[in-house]
Amino acid sequence: NAGVTQTPKFQVLKTGQSMTLQCAQDMNHNSMYWYRQDPGMGLRLIYYSASEGTTDKGEVPNGYNVSRLNKREFSLRLESAAPSQTSVYFCASSEVGAKRTGYTFGSGTRLTVV
């Protein structure tokens, strides 16, 4: 089925470890996004890529890096995980501007940092 695929679905890290969350979409969307969701705080934008070759910081970028590998793939890296990064991470994609279509979300990665 067409959509946004995230891997892994679950991950437990020790403080200081690094990892990369993978995201791929097959809808030929230009724009891709990474959000985190914490209880009572809705979804907060970490980084986004308006188009292939560009990335920009969102609301909460500290502690993260991203790579737009090609039009389909957008990865999120935690270089040195901290307990404050325990969260559910969602990748999303959209047409440029997304004014009429909103975003399509992946199924999420539940990350626990101990």
Add this chain to the structure above:
Amino acid sequence: QKEVEQNSGPLSVPEGAIASLNCTYSDRVSQSFFWYRQYSGKSPELIMSIYSNGDKEDGRFTAQLNKASQYVSLLIRDSQPSDSATYLCAVIGAGGTSYGKLTFGQGTILTVHP
């Protein structure tokens, strides 16, 4: 002031009743407004979008937009237990650093009891 604010929950309604979910936003030039439904442990799913003042109906769902008051709402008629979920209001900015980026409210938990 948060950019997007939703009425505090949780909201509990009996089966068959009308559930009313409210949202205000701070960016006066916002163009597009969305309601997402999120079941526990799942990703957000787009259920309604609205761009013009007035009402938009889709089955049991009605979205209402009042740009002068910077207010958007979602009505769910004949509520069913399967409507029990978290509802997220989201707004797309019109320009500048907000262009194309969805900003979410914190969500309202709705429970429909038999």
